Amino acid sequence: MSEPLLVIGNGMATARFVDELATRALGRYAVAVVGEEPRLAYNRVLLSSVLAGAVPLSEIELKPPKWWTDRGVTLLYGHRAVSIDHDARRVRLAAGATLPYAHLVLATGSKPIRLTVPGNDLPGVLTFRDLGDVAELQAAAVTGTSAVVIGGGLLGLEAAYGLARAGVKVGIVHLMDRLMERQLDARSAAMLKQAIEKQGVSVHLGAQTAAIRGDRRAEAVELADGQLLRADLVVMAVGIRPNTELAASAGLNVNRGIVVGDGLQTSLAGIYAIGECAEHHGTCYGLVEPAYEQAQVLARRLAGQPAAKYAGSVLATNLKVSGVHVFSAGDFLGSPGTNEIVFADPGLGLYKKLVLDGDRLVGAVLYGDTADGLWYLDLIRSGTPVKGLRDSLMFGRAFAERTAA
Secondary structure (H helix, E strand, C coil), rough: CCCCEEEECCCHHHHHHHHHHHHHHHHEEEEECCCCCCCCCCCCCHHHHHHCCCCCCHHHHHCCCCHHHHHHCCCEECEEEEEEEEECCEEEEECCCCCEEEEEEEECCEEECCCCCCCCCCCCCEEEECCHHHHHHHHHHCCCCEEEECCHHHHHHHHHHHHHHCCCCCEEEEECHHHHHHHHHHHHHHHHHHHHHHHHHHHEEEEEEEEEECCCCCCEECCCCCEEEECCCCCCCCCCEECCHHHHHCCCECCCCCEEECCCCCCCEEEEEEEEEHHECCCCCCCCCHHHHHHHHHHHHHHHCCCCCCCCCCEEEEECCCCCEEEECCCCCCCCCCEEEEEEEECCCEEEEEEEEEEEEEEEECCCCCCCHHHHHHHHHHHHCHHHHHCCHHHHHHHHHHHHH
């Protein structure tokens, strides 16, 4: 008889986990997936493209309904899990039903952070995290509307790009001194800022939001220096917070995220956590690739490979941001004792920085041309010595390997 395996959360991590588990142990578990969003799992990376009208909604669905049923998965989306009774091994849903489990996987993702400033609850103040947010933004994104996006990280830039493409006049307010400070160094971030401004988007760096002003709805964003930016629409994209409420109420060990070990096991036997809600060795990744790596490890363990372990992820970003290709991985800012190789051609919109520690590549930033990004990432992850490639490493895989040969 198949063991009941319950997954809470129906996002990208869950879709990959079910795929990996079905490949390795089809039929061993009776899998049920509970998702709070009223739809099948979809690709969040493409939200800005949907907002901009460049990608239809139908194309971001990760797996069609038949894919799930063919693997014997029971899908319950549009349902919120409200409590876990670990003694009885059951999860209660908001509607009152309870579901049994022998193994429970928490893939509850994260929630957008809203700044606690005056006016943050006015109509017209939105977040940008899921398809529900996209629908609200699309309804509000009328040509001639003014919008302020608070946050110059990846989500903020994606929201700004989508709104600008929809005909909205957009400004970005960012607290830090450069855009995407977690993924780009100062030089590549400056190039990105210039590219964004060429699209008609204004960028305010080192700017702190003091309040959102308006009588009955948002009308302006007030900065700490007193400047007022007109805004019919305000989008808060200042970060995410792991969704840990369900885990905490069940007595699991929770810090910033749900604490897991190398086997993705939580503090209670039979309960696991993967994706944005999980905290491994003090780190909550908040990125798709680590979630996929965790999903694979957990699927292997549940398929009978107890030696499978998650050792953490080398952070990497390989994206098209506001129409520009960017890539970064590893220690791209450089630590004491490292060396940098830099190539820049602002006229062509190209920038590359490679960071080396001895004869090993430990970090990279690419702007404009990211074709060799995954090769550099492989070198960083594997720790392969690059001494013999050093003279040609900057020019990419094809040239470097031909020279080495």
